[in-house]
Structures are given as structure tokens and as C-alpha cells.
Amino acid sequence: MLTKQRGPGGPAPSRYGNEETPVHVHGFLTEKLSLNLDKSVTTSATCGSSVTYGTSAPSESAVGEPGGCEGRRGLPRSLGWPPCSMTQSVVVQGKLRVEGGTPLARSQAASFATNVRSVSFLSLFLSLIAVGQCGNQIGCCFWDLALREHAAVNQKGIYDEAISSFFRNVDTRVVGDGGSISKGKICSLKARAVLIDMEEGVVNEILQGPLRDVFDTKQLITDISGSGNNWAVGHRVFGNLYQEQILEKLRKSAEHCDCLQCFFIIHSMGGGTGSGLGTFLLKVLEDEFPEVYRLVTSVYPSGEDDVITSPYNSILAMKELNEHADCVLPIDNQSLFDIISKIDLMVNSGKLGTTIKPKSLVTSSAGASKKRQEKPFDAMNNIVANLLLNLTSSARFEGSLNMDLNEISMNLVPFPQLHYLVSSLTPLYTLADVNIPPRRLDQMFSDAFSKHHQLIQADPKHNLYLACALMVRGNVQISDLRRNIERLKPSLQFVSWNQEGWKTSLCSVPPVGHSYSLLALANNTCVKPTFVELRERFMRLYKKKAHLHHYLQIEGMEESCFTEAVSSLSALIQEYNQLDATKSMPVEDLPRLSIAV
Amino acid sequence: MSIVTLQLGQCGNQIGFEVFDALFSDSHCPQRLCSKRENEAYQASCKERFFSEEENGVPIARAVLVDMEPKVINQTLLKAAQSGRWKYGQHSGFCQKQGSGNNWAYGYSVHGPRHEEPILNLIQKEAEKCDSLSGFFIIMSMAGGTGSGLGAFVTQNLQDQYSSSLKMNQIIWPYGTGEVIVQNYNSILTLSHLYRSSDALLVHENDAVHKICAKLMNIKHISFSDINQVLAHQLGSVFQPTYSAEGSFHYRRNPLGIDWQVRPPLSGLPTLGKTSLNKELHFNTSIANLLILRGKDVHSADLGGFKDPALYTSWLAPDNAFNVWKTQRAFSKYEKSAALVSNSQFLVKPLDVIVGKAWNMFASKAYIHQYTKFGIEEEDFLDSFTLLEQVVASYRNL
Numbered sequence: 001m002l003t004k005q006r007g008p009g010g011p012a013p014s015r016y017g018n019e020e021t022p023v024h025v026h027g028f029l030t031e032k033l034s035l036n037l038d039k040s041v042t043t044s045a046t047c048g049s050s051v052t053y054g055t056s057a058p059s060e061s062a063v064g065e066p067g068g069c070e071g072r073r074g075l076p077r078s079l080g081w082p083p084c085s086m087t088q089s090v091v092v093q094g095k096l097r098v099e100g101g102t103p104l105a106r107s108q109a110a111s112f113a114t115n116v117r118s119v120s121f122l123s124l125f126l127s128l129i130a131v132g133q134c135g136n137q138i139g140c141c142f143w144d145l146a147l148r149e150h151a152a153v154n155q156k157g158i159y160d161e162a163i164s165s166f167f168r169n170v171d172t173r174v175v176g177d178g179g180s181i182s183k184g185k186i187c188s189l190k191a192r193a194v195l196i197d198m199e200e201g202v203v204n205e206i207l208q209g210p211l212r213d214v215f216d217t218k219q220l221i222t223d224i225s226g227s228g229n230n231w232a233v234g235h236r237v238f239g240n241l242y243q244e245q246i247l248e249k250l251r252k253s254a255e256h257c258d259c260l261q262c263f264f265i266i267h268s269m270g271g272g273t274g275s276g277l278g279t280f281l282l283k284v285l286e287d288e289f290p291e292v293y294r295l296v297t298s299v300y301p302s303g304e305d306d307v308i309t310s311p312y313n314s315i316l317a318m319k320e321l322n323e324h325a326d327c328v329l330p331i332d333n334q335s336l337f338d339i340i341s342k343i344d345l346m347v348n349s350g351k352l353g354t355t356i357k358p359k360s361l362v363t364s365s366a367g368a369s370k371k372r373q374e375k376p377f378d379a380m381n382n383i384v385a386n387l388l389l390n391l392t393s394s395a396r397f398e399g400s401l402n403m404d405l406n407e408i409s410m411n412l413v414p415f416p417q418l419h420y421l422v423s424s425l426t427p428l429y430t431l432a433d434v435n436i437p438p439r440r441l442d443q444m445f446s447d448a449f450s451k452h453h454q455l456i457q458a459d460p461k462h463n464l465y466l467a468c469a470l471m472v473r474g475n476v477q478i479s480d481l482r483r484n485i486e487r488l489k490p491s492l493q494f495v496s497w498n499q500e501g502w503k504t505s506l507c508s509v510p511p512v513g514h515s516y517s518l519l520a521l522a523n524n525t526c527v528k529p530t531f532v533e534l535r536e537r538f539m540r541l542y543k544k545k546a547h548l549h550h551y552l553q554i555e556g557m558e559e560s561c562f563t564e565a566v567s568s569l570s571a572l573i574q575e576y577n578q579l580d581a582t583k584s585m586p587v588e589d590l591p592r593l594s595i596a597v
Numbered sequence: 598m599s600i601v602t603l604q605l606g607q608c609g610n611q612i613g614f615e616v617f618d619a620l621f622s623d624s625h626c627p628q629r630l631c632s633k634r635e636n637e638a639y640q641a642s643c644k645e646r647f648f649s650e651e652e653n654g655v656p657i658a659r660a661v662l663v664d665m666e667p668k669v670i671n672q673t674l675l676k677a678a679q680s681g682r683w684k685y686g687q688h689s690g691f692c693q694k695q696g697s698g699n700n701w702a703y704g705y706s707v708h709g710p711r712h713e714e715p716i717l718n719l720i721q722k723e724a725e726k727c728d729s730l731s732g733f734f735i736i737m738s739m740a741g742g743t744g745s746g747l748g749a750f751v752t753q754n755l756q757d758q759y760s761s762s763l764k765m766n767q768i769i770w771p772y773g774t775g776e777v778i779v780q781n782y783n784s785i786l787t788l789s790h791l792y793r794s795s796d797a798l799l800v801h802e803n804d805a806v807h808k809i810c811a812k813l814m815n816i817k818h819i820s821f822s823d824i825n826q827v828l829a830h831q832l833g834s835v836f837q838p839t840y841s842a843e844g845s846f847h848y849r850r851n852p853l854g855i856d857w858q859v860r861p862p863l864s865g866l867p868t869l870g871k872t873s874l875n876k877e878l879h880f881n882t883s884i885a886n887l888l889i890l891r892g893k894d895v896h897s898a899d900l901g902g903f904k905d906p907a908l909y910t911s912w913l914a915p916d917n918a919f920n921v922w923k924t925q926r927a928f929s930k931y932e933k934s935a936a937l938v939s940n941s942q943f944l945v946k947p948l949d950v951i952v953g954k955a956w957n958m959f960a961s962k963a964y965i966h967q968y969t970k971f972g973i974e975e976e977d978f979l980d981s982f983t984l985l986e987q988v989v990a991s992y993r994n995l
Contacts, residue, residue, distance in 0.1 A: 259695050407699045497963055502775030503775065
């Protein structure tokens with residue numbers, strides 16, 4: 001029930017920032033009530049409630065209108081607020097009349113009378129930073145998917161906790177900053193994103209496309225000349241040039257958050273901007289926001305990459321990833337392409353009774369680019385977008401075994417330098433606009449460990465696991481999870497000190513249009529071949545000093561940068577080698593402490 | 598006398614809800630197998646322990662809900678309120694936005710001190726509502742970050758602030774095969790700290806309860822909800838009122854008032870060599886057993902088997918170690934039901950396994966950097982290992 005508490009009820013209420021008597025509203029609504037307000041106010045819904053608001057005089061109980069967008073604007077700056085209670089907030093200024101709900105609820109809400117104002121908007125945020133062409137194309141797919149997922153899950157259009165993790169609710173009628181509205185009906189959603197590119201092409205396309213309103217133009221950093229596929233240009237030239245701007249945009253974006261949990265950075269390794277400027281960003285983030293996790297999705301160059309200098313760019317970027325990222329999810333185009341081919345095969349074979357779904361969600365993103373001509377990378381980018389959505393689902397939606405983002409690092413990174421996680425998404429058909437009758441649930445688990453379902457060229461089954469996370473969405477129970485772990489364990493090798501190295505989570509909300517899905521994250525020595533191959537390609541170029549002058553002519557770049565980068569990678573590879581050496585050794589229990597009783 | 602329940606973390610809150618629900622359902626169960634007056638006394642006693650009065654008659658659970666992220670608490674509060682039969686207090690929840698990341702050190706060293714004041718204030722408010730406080734019942738898991746780390750911190754604080762009240766921690770033992778990778782670290786840190794500050798550790802293993810659901814109840818797709826309900830049923834049957842003495846018809850006032858202190862014989866414990874030769878570990882030796890009988894024919898039950906000296910360690914007489922509580926009032930529509938709370942060697946093996954796994958991981962220093970980041974050093978780990986090895990050894994030598 002709605003309740004109110006007058007006066008300085010809780011610790012330090014006066015921090016809640018307005019000049020009138022601060023009052024806290026605690027509680028939650030458990031039934032549908034219409035609040036008709038005589039004056040326009042700022043209103044909001046509390047978690048778990050379904051409240052509809054009317055704005056004007058009692059005669060006009062317009063249920064469903066957004067509650068008073070006039071009135072007190074914006075929220076006090078919330079940085080440094082110690083939220084000390086779990087209130088959800090706010091309400092009303094002026095007379096309140098309540099309709100609907102049970103008599104009990106009405107009387108409770110009505111005793112809630114006038115002149116109640118308050119506060120508090122606790123939110124957990126995730127901020128997405130897309131750098132470079134690849135990063136922005138993927139980013140765009142991501143936002144499209146995120147919007148559609150939230151639209152499907154949140155049918156009432158109330159700006160709730162789940163949406164707030166990725167989007168701000170903004171009243172665009174107000175000029176200037178378009179201050180954030182606390183909660184209530186969704187006015188206009190702005191993505192918590194920063195888009196960075198040193199060429200205008202991709203970002204412009206996004207801003208002219210259907211998602212243009214989702215991005216705050218102040219959250220863009222662009223240039224025109226591009227980085228010329230040169231890591232040094234991206235990292236040093238543009239890094240220096242745009243450092244202040246980047247910092248400013250990031251601070252601004254963080255200001256709207258009470259609690260910024262994680263930065264997601266999306267970029268590619270082989271080019272210039274994503275690779276160079278993207279990794280420059282990591283250092284900046286580490287200095288400016290040391291407490292916030294940096295989770296990086298990196299697209300590694302495939303064997304037949306058309307950028308000649310991609311090995312240089314990748315190796316130079318790897319060093320930065322080693323040192324400044326908390327967690328890296330490596331992806332490569334070849335694997336994505338293989339997965340798409342597999343899906344196409346499944347669809348076209350017609351054997352499984354597949355039908356094309358009318359309402360697409362996934363591989364063909366309707367929003368991101370020109371509708372009819374599907375660019376070849378669209379389907380592939382959607383896979384990565386799905387990865388990010390599923391990764392954050394347990395943090396955004398409820399479930400019987402939740403998993404926050406900081407738990408990813410805690411459980412999957414046993415040693416700071418070994419933070420590369422191989423990912424797989426199953427079932428594959430959740431990545432397609434097809435309606436395939438669900439196969440056995442257990443098949444989903446089996447597939448997650450197959451080398452054909454990984455997002456990089458890797459074979460986790462035949463290598464050594466340091467740790468593994470299974471993030472399940474949908475109608476799956478703990479017993480299903482346990483049964484499958486028991487079943488698959490014997491065929492997997494775990495390092496001796498982590499024989500039961502499983503982290504599991506259950507999120508109740510499935511991906512749109514499907515009953516369940518699984519995201520598996522593995523810290524496994526199977527990443528090693530990718531790195532070894534990268535090093536080989538690098539050495540082939542470097543031995544001949546090919547194209548080196550493009551880099552050395554940039555101020556601050558010397559040959560030592562290259563040698564340091566390659567030795568950093570070699571050290572990493574060596575770590576994996578040492579772990580692999582323990583693979584066939586028998587697992588022995590170490591002698592325990594002996595105690596004198 | 599009342600019990601204040603502290604629900605910590607996702608596990609604690611989910612279970613806590615089921616416990617109160619089970620207590621309430623039983624209290625208002627139509628089939629009672631006893632007289633009306635009897636039933637009213639039972640209900641009143643249950644109410645006094647677990648619920649407080651509200652203006653419009655909806656009982657409010659004597660509980661404080663704490664979590665470092667909001668989703669679970671919100672859901673728990675909602676579920677209770679929606680049931681319409683009982684609910685949680687409006688101001689009894691405390692949560693933050695960012696969880697503890699499965700990190701015991703974060704829960705203990707960061708969240709603990711940071712939120713000490715508001716949490717203890719909430720507890721105090723709840724305690725003050727009681728006419729007479731028996732003690733605290735703290736529900737937490739060992740595997741995660743909030744329940745385990747923050748739980749250990751709060752229990753320590755309660756030790757200081759409420760030294761005369763009993764503190765009983767309900768600990769959930771995680772599944773052997775991973776829920777959380779660092780669960781063994783979190784477990785040993787939790788247990789070693791609780792050993793110093795808690796009065797009693799009541800343990801439920803997820804694996805064991807899971808088996809009950811699968812084998813005894815034949816549930817096909819077991820969910821956490823099923824598991825929590827079984828747990829709640831067990832706890833309910835322990836905590837609901839029983840007669841205070843043989844033949845008396847008053848309900849005992851102090852629900853946690855078992856004599857939890859086990860006193861070793863004045864002559865000291867027997868030397869090691871002898872006892873370990875005689876007793877093989879396949880026979881579970883107890884220090885104390887509490888049997889709770891509810892329903893029909895409780896007074897004529899034959900309890901001889903429980904007094905067999907072979908069940909108990911050599912330096913204890915069965916009469917000192919065995920207690921039985923009874924009531925004619927049936928529990929939750931079961932004509933006859935029995936519950937056994939046992940302080941015995943039963944948990945030695947699971948504990949030993951956890952300590953072993955944690956030790957192996959510790960030897961390779963895996964994940965240690967995540968803990969040292971927040972002030973838990975290797976020495977703290979070693980202290981924990983030492984303490985728990987001592988516990989294992991002590992129990993083994995019964």
C-alpha cells in the first residue's frame with residue numbers, strides 16, 4: 001500500500017533536495033489505482049506496481065496519460081547520495097484523489113493526502129560505449145534489440161527498473177538538457193550510450209535511421225578523417241585530441257546514474273579507431289571510474305581479414321586489454337558467419353517444420369539499417385547484440401538465482417591477467433526469426449559446449465576449463481540445470497583446483513518469442529590458439545618491418561611499443577601453456593593443515 | 598517471547614518468505630486435532646513469536662529484510678502483500694542497488710561497515726516492538742556475497758549489541774556442484790566468523806533438500822520454490838509452539854530456549870587414542886538431540902530408541918543429551934509429525950569436503966586477488982582454515 005511518512009523520518013532526509021518539507025514515500029502499490037491529480041506534478045510508479053496517472057481535474061480522469069510533465073523538473077544530482085532505504089519514490093503535489101483498487105487500497109492511498117513530496121530514485125546503470133565502425137554497427141543492433149525486448153516485456157509502457165538500466169526516461173518537451181523524469185509513463189527513451197567514431201559515415205547513418213531519437217546527440221564524438229586502420233592514430237593522435245571531450249561525455253553520462261555498475265565497450269581489434277581509440281578509452285575509464293567494471297567485447301580479425309595491418313593493430317590493442325580491461329569477450333567474424341550459415345541451413349532445409357516468424361526480433365534487425373537490403377554484417381552483429389542482452393538479463397530482470405555483472409568477474413577471473421572469456425549462445429534458433437518447435441531442453445545445454453557454437457574459433461571441450469558460467473533465461477528450473485551439469489561434467493576437463501567450477505544463474509524472463517535460452521561463458525585455455533595465431537601473423541609482418549613507418553611516424557610511437565606488446569601477449573600465452581600442462585596430471589588432494597586437538 | 602528474523606541476501610529473503618508463510622498457514626490451519634481453546638493458545642503463542650499487530654488486523658512479520666540489490670526484496674514484499682493474509686512491515690526492508698558480487702570480502706568489509714547504522718537501526722526498531730525478545734533468527738546462504746559476508750558482519754554486531762539474546766543462524770549449504778565458483782571460500786570465511794559470534798548454526802544442505810524433493814516427494818521439475826517450501830516446512834515444525842513441560846498445557850515461552858551449551862564432562866575429554874579406535878565413523882554420534890512431536894498420540898509415543906547410549910558420545914549421558922517437546926496440536930494438517938534437531942557428526946563429511954576444496958583452491962592462490970582487493974588477506978584465510986580444521990577434528994573425536 002502507499003504510505004507516507006512525514007517529516008524527517010529517515011536518516012538525513014533533507015538531502016533530498018528541494019526547499020519544501022522533504023517527505024519520504026515508502027512502499028509499493030499492489031493494485032491498480034488511478035491517481036487523479038488536481039495540479040500537475042511529477043509522479044512515478046513504484047516497483048511492482050501498475051499505476052496509471054491522470055493529470056488534471058477529477059472530471060477528467062484520463063487514465064494512461066503521462067503524469068504531469070510540468071511541475072518540478074528533474075532530479076537533484078544524485079552522485080554521492082547514500083541511498084539509505086529502499087523507497088521508490090515520489091509523488092504528488094496537491095490534492096490527490098484515488099480511484100480503482102480495493103477499498104482498502106483506496107483508503108490507504110487517500111490518507112496520503114496533500115503536500116507530499118519526495119524523492120529518491122535508485123537505479124543501477126549500464127553504459128554502452130561503441131567505438132569505431134564495427135563497434136557502432138554492433139551497438140546500433142544492440143539498441144534496436146534492447147528496445148524491442150523491453151517493449152515486449154513491458155507492455156504497459158511504464159518506465160521501470162529493468163528499462164532504466166539501459167535507458168533514461170526523458171521529457172523532450174523541455175528544452176535544454178531534457179531532464180530525466182523519475183518514473184511513470186515512458187516519455188522518450190534515451191540510450192545510455194556514448195558513440196565514438198573518427199569517421200562520420202556509420203554514426204550519421206544511425207542518426208538518420210529509425211533509432212535516431214534514441215541517441216542523445218550530446219553523447220557522440222566524431223571526426224571526419226578516420227584513423228586509416230592505424231592503431232597509433234586512433235590511440236595517440238585521436239586519444240590526445242579527444243581526451244577531454246571523452247571525459248566530459250562520460251562524466252555527464254555517469255551523472256544521470258545513482259549507481260553505475262559497468263561499462264560495456266564494443267570495438268574491433270583490427271582497425272584503427274575501435275582498436276586504438278577504444279583501448280585508449282580503457283585507460284581513461286580506469287583512472288576516472290576505478291570502481292566501475294570494464295567489460296570489453298572485442299571483434300578479433302579473422303584469417304582472411306582485408307586490413308593488412310590488422311595484426312599490428314590487434315597486438316598493440318591486446319596489451320591494453322591485458323592491462324586495463326576487467327573482462328574481455330573475444331569474438332571473430334568467421335565464427336559468426338559459420339553460425340549464420342548454420343541457421344540458414346536449418347531454415348532452408350525445411351525439415352524441422354520451421355516457419356519464418358512474422359515479428360522478427362533477431363538476426364534480421366529491422367531497425368538498424370536500410371530495411372530491404374540486408375547488409376551481410378547485420379545478422380552477425382545481431383548475434384553479438386544478443387550476447388550483451390543475455391549477459392545483462394539476470395541483472396535487469398527477476399529470477400530465482402540472480403547474477404549481477406560484478407559476479408561475472410568474481411567467478412570467472414581467477415587470476416587478473418586471465419580474463420578472456422569464450423562465449424556461446426544456444427539454442428541457435430533463438431538467434432533467428434524462425435519458429436522451430438523447441439527441441440529437448442537438454443540439447444540446448446549440450447550445444448553450448450560444442451565448438452560450432454562458440455563465438456570465436458575455439459574448442460572448449462578439448463581444452464582445459466578454469467571456470468564456466470551458465471546463464472539461463474526462461475522457463476528452466478534448478479533441477480534441469482543440475483541434471484545437465486551432472487551429465488556434461490564427465491566430458492569436460494576442469495583445472496585441478498576448480499573441479500566444480502560452475503557459476504549458474506536463472507532469469508525468469510526468456511528472450512522474446514522463445515521459451516528459454518542459454519549463454520555459456522568459459523574461461524578456458526581454448527582461447528590460446530587465437531592468440532598464438534595472432535602472434536604468428538604479427539611476426540610475419542614485423543620481421544619484414546612492413547608498414548611499420550605508418551606507425552613510427554606518429555609521435556610517441558617507437559619500436560619498443562611493438563616489442564613490449566608482443567612480449568605481453570607471449571606472457572599471456574605462456575600462462576595458458578602452463579595451465580595446459582596440468583591437464584593430464586592426476587588430481588590429488590593437497591595435504592591439509594594438521595591441528596593439535 | 599518473540600523472535601526477530603533477519604533475512605539476508607537473495608536466499609535469505611526467498612526462504613524467509615516461505616517460512617513466514619508456512620508458519621501463518623499452519624497457525625490458521627483448519628484441521629487441528631485439538632480443542633478450540635488449545636488451538637487459540639497455540640495461535641496466540643505463534644503470533645507472539647513471529648508476528649506483530651497491525652491496525653487493520655493484518656499481521657506483520659517480525660522481520661528485517663536486507664539485500665544489496667533490490668529485485669528480490671521488492672518481489673518478497675510484493676508476494677507477501679498480495680497474499681492478503683500477512684505482510685512485512687513497510688519500513689522493514691533495506692537494500693542497495695549494487696549487489697556484493699558473490700564476494701565475501703565485499704559483503705563483510707565494504708557493505709557491512711557502510712550500512713551498519715541503517716541496518717542495525719532497523720533491527721533495533723523491530724526488537725523494540727517485542728514485549729520480550731528471545732533472540733534473532735538469521736537466514737542466510739554461505740555461497741554468495743551478501744548473505745555470507747554481510748551476514749557474518751551483522752551477526753558479529755548483534756553479538757556486541759544484544760549479547761544476552763540468542764542468535765541462531767540458519768545457513769544454507771550450497772549444492773556440491775557449483776552454484777557459485779568461489780562458494781567454498783565464501784563458506785569457510787562465513788563459518789569461521791560465525792563460529793565466534795553465533796550461538797547456534799542450523800544447517801540445511803541444498804543437495805539434501807533437493808533429494809527430498811526428488812525421492813520423497815516425487816517432484817519432476819524441482820524449482821527453488823519447491824526447495825524453499827520444504828525448508829520452510831521443516832523450520833516451521835521446529836519453531837511452532839510446544840508445551841513447556843511434560844504434562845503442562847502452557848506453551849513454552851522461549852522458543853529458542855534449548856540448552857544449546859554442550860558442557861564437556863568435568864574430568865575433561867577422554868584422550869584421543871582410545872575413542873577413535875572404538876568408534877568407526879559409520880555410526881553417527883550425537884552430542885544433543887531434540888525431538889519435536891506434534892499431533893495425535895504424542896504423549897504415548899515410545900522414545901526409548903532415542904535414549905540408546907550408543908547414539909551419544911561416551912562422556913554424555915543420554916538423559917542430558919536428549920530432549921523432547923510435544924504438543925497435541927497437529928502441524929499443517931499432518932495427523933502426526935515429528936522433527937529432529939541434532940547436534941552430531943552428521944555434518945562432518947560435508948564440512949570436510951568444503952574445507953578440502955577450499956584448501957586446494959587456496960593453494961593455487963586462485964581468486965585470492967578478488968578478496969585481497971577488499972581487505973581480506975591470506976592470513977584471514979589461514980585463520981579460517983585453522984578454526985574449521987579444529988571443528989572437524991573435535992567432531993570426529995566424539
